[in-house]
Amino acid sequence: MPATPAWPPASTPRLFVDQPLGPDATILLDGPAAHYLTGVMRLKPGAPVKLFDDVSGEWLAEVRDVAKRSVTLGISAHLRPREAVPDLWLLAAPIKKGRIDWVAEKSCELGVARLMPVLTQRTIVDRLNLERLRAHMIEAAEQCGRTALPELHEPIKLDAALRDWPAGRALIFADENGGAPFIEAVKPGPAAILIGPEGGFTAEERAAIRALPQAVGVSLGPRILRADTAMAAAVSLWMAAAGDWGAPSAQ
């Protein structure tokens, strides 16, 4: 059992800050972050906080000063460099609000590098609140320990995504007509998982996906999975087979 460091304690708040961090920097937080630290967590001067900026990794800071609507922190140590994120994109057709929020949260927790909303012929929800999705990803990154945020790409039409698909990146999709067992079909290297809308892809879209040389049709079993379930299942399987979940053969 590895020894757990005594400081900072496991309960230390952990926050993403949208400003560059570095040794001896002083950070002024206001708005919801300040309210969280002082109103919710009731931190006093001297209390530890972990901060990460999506650039330089994770830093230990301590509360210096608490004002009515702001809090000042001083950085005391570099805890970890920014992590290397497995090179997996998730292309997901927007689904209704609660479930797409969940997809944003889970894509971050499970370790996706980039989330790309794709607009398909049967996509019903085509106005996406990207700020809300980003807030869900940030909250997930804070709690799951990521030091790198997933990149949130602008929504893109499926046909445009397929037209410019990178030569060296596998495009993994759940093939309704069968498909190979996931674990055996997936190889190490850059990849993307494509999840369709609730109504599925049209026949034309399916043909265009299959025509791509980089396409890899896989099976997610005999039951019909909702889009959010298929996303969690496929990303988990990829992480175990080709990502950083510890399969020695893939590393």
Add this chain to the structure above:
Amino acid sequence: MPATPAWPPASTPRLFVDQPLGPDATILLDGPAAHYLTGVMRLKPGAPVKLFDDVSGEWLAEVRDVAKRSVTLGISAHLRPREAVPDLWLLAAPIKKGRIDWVAEKSCELGVARLMPVLTQRTIVDRLNLERLRAHMIEAAEQCGRTALPELHEPIKLDAALRDWPAGRALIFADENGGAPFIEAVKPGPAAILIGPEGGFTAEERAAIRALPQAVGVSLGPRILRADTAMAAAVSLWMAAAGDWGAPSAQ
């Protein structure tokens, strides 16, 4: 590409009914089921409906008569026998309402045979609405095509579950101190996945789990997963490695 049967159409409503089905049976539905078929789907006499009873499989029925608060259906054909469900139990500590509902839904979609809520030392939500969980599982079974409902077990204390643990059933748990890569650690055969509460297991509970000869500690990667995420990831990986998601080596 296998030919898709022309009848019944893919849009045919599919319902679980809590009464035995058989050839030529006449089924009277009232309450929410009748409202769904006539008020929401606006079915008329002659319209097809798929029914399953968790005993005899799936049947094709047709609407015979629509009354103000009820609908009568006549069974016309046996579509499928009751499926063989992979022998996987999910032991999950209750978590807050929205997330435990999601766990019930996903455990059904992903193919779990039995859901057992386990009460741990750090379980905060200890009053569980089993009827609500069962309703979520039924709705998931209707949409994912299952002909067998997951069994919903009464909540059980973790120490009692461990004391009477079946000799031949692996108990798979995410080991915070490392653990083997999931896909390599899992063998075919009866299994259960144990997911702890949001606060994790206590040191005493972890020792008791590890002391069980059937315990298999696995890794779910370097990020800290929420309970609902860990559940979806672990069940997906088991299904791919040892269940019915098409890994030929496991079948």
